[in-house]
Every structure is written in structure tokens, then in C-alpha cells.
Amino acid sequence: MFVEVIVDINHKQVDQLFTYRVPKFLEQQVTVGQRVIIPFGRQTKVGYVIRCVERLDDAQFNDPSKIKSIQALMDYEQVLTNELIELSRWMADTYITTRIGAIESMLPSALKVKYERLIFMNPEHEVQMNLFSDALKDKFNASGHSGFKLSSIPLDSQLFKEIQQLLDEGVLIQESDIAQSLNKKKSLSVQYIEQNIERLKGQKQIECYELIKSRPFDWWTYSDLKSHGFSRSVVKGLVDKQFLEEGYVEVARDPFAHMDVLPTEKKQLNGEQQIVFDRISNDIVESKQQVHLLHGVTGSGKTEVYLNLIEQALSLGKEAIMLVPEISLTPQMVERVKARFQDDVAVLHSALSAGEKYDEWSKINKGIAKVSVGARSSIFAPFKELGIIIMDEEHESTYKQQDHPRYAALDIAIERSKYHDIPIVLGSATPRLETYVRAEHDVYTLNTLTTRANQQATLPDIHLIDLTKEFTVDPQMLFTNPLLNSIKETLQKGEQCVLFLNRRGYSTHITCNECGHVPHCKHCDISLTYHHHSQSLKCHYCNYEEKKSHQCLSCHAQNSMELIGVGTERAAETLGELIPEAKIVRMDNDTTRKKGAHERIFNQFGQGEYNVLIGTQMVAKGLDFPNVTFVGVLNADTQLNLPDFRASEHTFQLLTQVSGRAGRADKAGQVYIQTFNPTHYAIKHVVSKDYLAFYQEEMAYRKMAKYPPYFYMTLIVIEHDDMDVTLQHAHYIYQYIDQQMNKGCYLLGPTPSPVSKVKDKYRYQLLIKYKQQNQMNHILYQIDQQYRSLYQTDRIAVHIYINPDHFM
Numbered sequence: 001m002f003v004e005v006i007v008d009i010n011h012k013q014v015d016q017l018f019t020y021r022v023p024k025f026l027e028q029q030v031t032v033g034q035r036v037i038i039p040f041g042r043q044t045k046v047g048y049v050i051r052c053v054e055r056l057d058d059a060q061f062n063d064p065s066k067i068k069s070i071q072a073l074m075d076y077e078q079v080l081t082n083e084l085i086e087l088s089r090w091m092a093d094t095y096i097t098t099r100i101g102a103i104e105s106m107l108p109s110a111l112k113v114k115y116e117r118l119i120f121m122n123p124e125h126e127v128q129m130n131l132f133s134d135a136l137k138d139k140f141n142a143s144g145h146s147g148f149k150l151s152s153i154p155l156d157s158q159l160f161k162e163i164q165q166l167l168d169e170g171v172l173i174q175e176s177d178i179a180q181s182l183n184k185k186k187s188l189s190v191q192y193i194e195q196n197i198e199r200l201k202g203q204k205q206i207e208c209y210e211l212i213k214s215r216p217f218d219w220w221t222y223s224d225l226k227s228h229g230f231s232r233s234v235v236k237g238l239v240d241k242q243f244l245e246e247g248y249v250e251v252a253r254d255p256f257a258h259m260d261v262l263p264t265e266k267k268q269l270n271g272e273q274q275i276v277f278d279r280i281s282n283d284i285v286e287s288k289q290q291v292h293l294l295h296g297v298t299g300s301g302k303t304e305v306y307l308n309l310i311e312q313a314l315s316l317g318k319e320a321i322m323l324v325p326e327i328s329l330t331p332q333m334v335e336r337v338k339a340r341f342q343d344d345v346a347v348l349h350s351a352l353s354a355g356e357k358y359d360e361w362s363k364i365n366k367g368i369a370k371v372s373v374g375a376r377s378s379i380f381a382p383f384k385e386l387g388i389i390i391m392d393e394e395h396e397s398t399y400k401q402q403d404h405p406r407y408a409a410l411d412i413a414i415e416r417s418k419y420h421d422i423p424i425v426l427g428s429a430t431p432r433l434e435t436y437v438r439a440e441h442d443v444y445t446l447n448t449l450t451t452r453a454n455q456q457a458t459l460p461d462i463h464l465i466d467l468t469k470e471f472t473v474d475p476q477m478l479f480t481n482p483l484l485n486s487i488k489e490t491l492q493k494g495e496q497c498v499l500f501l502n503r504r505g506y507s508t509h510i511t512c513n514e515c516g517h518v519p520h521c522k523h524c525d526i527s528l529t530y531h532h533h534s535q536s537l538k539c540h541y542c543n544y545e546e547k548k549s550h551q552c553l554s555c556h557a558q559n560s561m562e563l564i565g566v567g568t569e570r571a572a573e574t575l576g577e578l579i580p581e582a583k584i585v586r587m588d589n590d591t592t593r594k595k596g597a598h599e600r601i602f603n604q605f606g607q608g609e610y611n612v613l614i615g616t617q618m619v620a621k622g623l624d625f626p627n628v629t630f631v632g633v634l635n636a637d638t639q640l641n642l643p644d645f646r647a648s649e650h651t652f653q654l655l656t657q658v659s660g661r662a663g664r665a666d667k668a669g670q671v672y673i674q675t676f677n678p679t680h681y682a683i684k685h686v687v688s689k690d691y692l693a694f695y696q697e698e699m700a701y702r703k704m705a706k707y708p709p710y711f712y713m714t715l716i717v718i719e720h721d722d723m724d725v726t727l728q729h730a731h732y733i734y735q736y737i738d739q740q741m742n743k744g745c746y747l748l749g750p751t752p753s754p755v756s757k758v759k760d761k762y763r764y765q766l767l768i769k770y771k772q773q774n775q776m777n778h779i780l781y782q783i784d785q786q787y788r789s790l791y792q793t794d795r796i797a798v799h800i801y802i803n804p805d806h807f808m
């Protein structure tokens, strides 16, 4: 038997199938999707079995005896299903990436292997140790002559040179050793040994032995048995009498052990919810591949519909994937899914440690968990009988991976839904234009929820405060009187406020009030951000940091550097001064860095320990607190002014989402939005709560400007240390594309990128607009190929972003 294998080396040149022989003793065990250890050139590598072949193609192999054998299995279970293996090929083609890169993005990082090189003396070579340096002799002696790791020797040392020399002469040899970064958690456990039960006297011991005997192949931890009422001494006694065998066995960590999730009852769906549920549920039952848009206003009970659909899939013996944008943005979602489906749920998200992620993934791989809730990469959850895929808040940009392979979770979902013949649900109060237009044209099924689910709740009243007319009362220019008065009124009624500021840090920039100088990053074309906590200026692109100085570096005026633009930290401080009775808690990147900080802040706010929650994007979405009746947006314009054609869309989405946090239960909600652009359509339609009106106006603009969804767009960014070289290659790529592309495509540029320098590299960009989704793939592939090799020699980097969300 032979296998075809993809090798764990992320390089185009070796990104192909290699054939290996399977030794007799492994024939029964090797399966597709497993990892094997193989000789590769002069190294030992890990490979993924893609295909098993009984007979070789004679034409291809004229000397089959030359085919090498696999050495061992890396693990006993499959890590990739047949479906995922196929998908990796599709990804490599679609995203212009390597197949191994695609495979890696599907697996938990804990499965990543580390390769070590061990140095030995060559047993087939006459070795004269007395010719070795003392340092080398010490190395061998210290290892008991069983070899040492090459990585333990500094690269620039004399010893390293000596070893290289001896390797070349064949006196020493090296061998690869493969280590896995995974630390499996092990726990002391016991297992059944067959014995005559008559020999047991104690009643407790007999019961315990009977229980373990009932599942003779299982390992039981001491704490398992304790929960069945058997103390440690009872179990130990059985071990001593050799009724049980003791050993350390891998156990799963439970990252949610601290989270008490009580099972919740289903809610009776309302009329609209029921209609939507029936329609989608029908597609689950009939195994119909169909994308559904669930367009439901904030608080319309989309989550409740998702939970019922998952339940439906489970009742048919199928599994479900529920994607959320980022766990930190939707903290309550995990809890709600866990509460409904308890131990059937695996949670996959970035806040877990690598080991915890592996354990959760393993639960799916072993068929223990039936539902996964997680961020983007959990779209690859290795389920075998998928019944439904749900993407909550489908408009979020976190559903696209920014690094290689730059996949979109929706594309992957669609591939998987074709494989399993199942529906996909895209839920949002503010769908992307790309999504809505497909629903309009019946490519997707449109489902709508027009009212709030809770019968007493209505959508909040939304008011604008025109900052061109209304003056702010504080020197930081954050709060107007109408806003402050509403906050006070809310607090007096014993209700809660959410305040949203689209920034982080104490203040964004500092500027000299004498000459207008703004400190910039030394390595990037971007102004530095002031952080009050550390009294320093930081670059958010490269992490460069410097102390804030009192003197202007440009005009040398003393004490002239002032803060402009204000962040959440300063806003919270100012509000505390203006309304001393407010109990304020802040939520942004700074206050949530520690593990579990999100949860803690939400819980404390939910329990009423605070009455004002002030924060960035993190407070804008997914919150469901009945006592929040007021939402204030301090400045609606920050996002509107970004150089991005989606600026209006993003502003409309964000303001609608944050407004939606108010008045979700029986108390009516109020929203105040401060803006310098009260007549801008993105803001006007938030006030009128009219998604469709916004959609139509924005579509007209996109059509005129030839933007998505009328055109597909690809951004190409060219980066190099030298500006002239960068521009030269940008022109070269321009000409290449210009000659190859069809009529009806548009090529723009080269222009400097909006952030024209990052980490000391100059950046130019080209933009292509075209009509058919994959029509540029061939050209882009060629460019990618060529520049991959050029990068090796000339360090010229070319990044290709297909349908990017951001153009910075």
C-alpha cells in the first residue's frame, strides 16, 4: 500500500503530493487525514495523508523500489476529514496560497510541530574524540553520549562552526526530532482489571468495583468517582488489592468550569420568529443547500431563532456551527448557547490557551461535542454530519482573515454547505450591502423580523445633537448639556446608560498649540497616540513608543503640547467630574487585557454595581441588559471621515447597533447621538431606523463610483525599504495587469497607500475593479508566483487582498 502526502513545509516549491510506501505493520492503521512521520530529503518531517493508493501508476514510477517508507504515525486519530482535505485544495486555488497553509489554518495551533535537530557521532565512521575541542567533548559528555540539540549552540560560536565542519566530513550526523507544542493535560486515573469479586468485603468497594466494571474499557479519574460517592481511600484500596490499575490519562481541560451556566427554558417563538424558523428548519429537514439572510432589527430575537434551529439539527442527529464575530464582542452569546445545550457545546475562540483550544477542538473531532460556537476559524470545525451553519452579525469584518490564507468565513461556509447539503443563516440588523443585494435578487432567501421580540419593547427614540450649533461644556469638547441632562435623568430613575466613543487611549493625538506640530511615528506615516496610563506616545501600527515630552520638538516651545481628540479614559474621567453620582465602568482594549476581564465588567454592570458603561466598539454590539434605557454616542463622525468607500456603511451599522442596546425589555429606550454631520444620509437613516432607505441611497452611490457590490475589487500593496524601487515595481505590475486584463475591468493607481509607510517600508497600491468573481485569479496567481521568489532576493513584498474590507 502507498499513500500520497502533503509535507509540512509552507513553500510553493514543495506544495504537492509525494508518494510513500506504507510498511506492512502500519497498513491496518493508516487512514486518510492522518499525520505521519516521513523522511524528506535529508530531514524527517510530518506529512498529512491525502490519499491511499493500492497500486502505483507504472508510467509515473519506473523504479518503485526507490519509494521511501513512512516511519511512524504522528497520532492515531484523523486530524482532517475527507471533506476538509478537499476544501484545502479549493482554498489553495481560490486564495492563491499553499495547500499546507490552508491545512494549517484549519487545525488548532497546538498541533503545530517543532522540528529539532539532534547531533550524534556517526557510528559508521571512525571517530577520534581527542581531536574534538573541549567544548564539544563537554557537550557529548553532558548528554551521556546520546546526542544533543543543535539549537542549544549559538549560531555565531566557534563550536557551531566546528560541528558544521564535522557534519560535512561525516564524523557527526544529525537527525530530526519532532516535538509537539501541545501539552496534553493528564490526570491520575484507574481502570478495571478482571478479578473475582467474592474476594471483596467492604460494601462501598463492591459498589465502586461494579460501577467501573460496567464500563470496563474506560478510565475513571478520582474526581469522577468522587462525584459518584466513592472516596479516594475506597478507590486506593481497590488499587492496592489489584482490582484496579492506576495510570495517567489525558483529560480535557474545561475552560468554562468556572462559568455556572444554568439550563434555560425555550421561549415560545412569536409569529414572525415562527415563520422564519419554519422556513429554515424545513431546509435542514430536507437537506437543502440554501443561504438565508435573517434581517432582524436589534432585539428582534434572532438569537432565539438560532437556538431553535440548532436544536432542530441536533434532533435529526446532525451538528451545528455557530459563528460569532469575536467572543469579546458578543460575550453573552456563548453563555446563551452553553445554557441551552450544555456539554454538547465546544467553544473555540482566541481568549483560550492553545491547550484549551485543542481540547475543545478534540471534543468535536471525537464526536463528543455536537455544537461549536466560535470565531472565524471555527468554520473548520471537523464535524462529519453538519446540519446547519449560522453566522451571527454577518456584517462584521472579523469574518475575514487578514493574513495568509486570506479566507472569508462565508466562502468556506458556502463550500461546506454544498458538501453537506445544508442551509446557512446570515443574521444581522444591518446586513452588508453585498449580502442584502443577493437577498433582493433571490440568490439568498430573505427573512425579516421587523419588531422587537419582547412584547413590551419597542425600538428606542433616536435624537441627534448638532455639534455645529450645540456647544460642549467641558474643555475636551465631549459632552453637551442635552446629553448630560439625559444621563442624569436616566440615573435618577435607577436605570443604566451605555456611552460609546469610537476610540481608545486617553486621547488620540497631541499637538503643539504654538506651531501645530503633531508627533509622528519614526517608522510609519501615522501620528502617535497618547496613552495617559504610561504617559507615553505609541504607534498603533508598529508598537513604537516614546515618552511624552513637554517641549515641542519642532518649534521648541515649552509646555505647548496639548491633547486633541479624546479617548475613553479621559471621557470617563471627565464624566465623573461632571456627574459625581455616576458609577462609571470603562471598557476598551486597556481595561480588558487580562483574561476574563470582559466577563467581569459585563457581570458587574449587569448586576447594577455600575450605572454607566463607557467604551469603544466593545460596548456597541450583542449586549442585552434589560435595565439599559439610555445610549449616548459622543461623536458619530470618527468613522465617517476615514478614507474608505465603506465609511458610510460602517457608520450606519455601528450607530444602529449601538442604538439597539437601549430599551430591550419593558422600559422604553432613548438614544442621543452627537454629530457634526446631522444631514449626512448615513446618520439620518439611523434616526429614522430605515435600513432600506440607507441601502438604496448607498447602492446608488456605489453604482456611480463602480464600487462593490457592483464590482469586485482587489487591492495590491507593494512594499519596500526604498521609495523608488517600490514605485518602479508598482508601475511594472500595473503594466502587466493592464496588458492581460479583459475589457470592462478598471485598473487604478499606483498611488501611495493611505498609510504610506509602515515599519520603515514604503507602500504603494493598485486597485482592480472587475465583474466576475474569479476572473482575475489567473493574473493574480502569476504576480504572486513571481514576487514570492523576488521577495527572497530583493525583499520586495507584494500583498494581494481579494475583496478586502479595509483599504488602509
Ligand SMILES: Nc1ncnc2c1ncn2[C@@H]1O[C@H](COP(=O)(O)OP(=O)(O)OP(=O)(O)O)[C@@H](O)[C@H]1O
Binding pocket: 267, 268, 269, 270, 273, 296, 297, 298, 299, 300, 301, 302, 303, 304, 428, 429, 453, 454, 455, 621, 622, 623, 624, 660, 664
Ligand atoms: N419569543 C420571545 N418571547 C419573549 N422574549 C423573547 C423572545 N425571543 C427573544 N426574546 C428576548 O428578547 C431579547 C432580544 O432577543 P435577542 O437577543 O435574541 O435579539 P437579537 O435579534 O439577537 O438582538 P441583537 O441583534 O440586537 O443583538 C432577549 O432578551 C430575548 O430573551
Ligand SMILES: [Zn+2]
Binding pocket: 521, 522, 523, 524, 539, 540, 541, 542, 543, 544, 759
Ligand atoms: Zn510605527
Ligand SMILES: [Zn+2]
Binding pocket: 512, 513, 514, 515, 516, 517, 552, 553, 554, 555, 556, 557, 560
Ligand atoms: Zn511647536
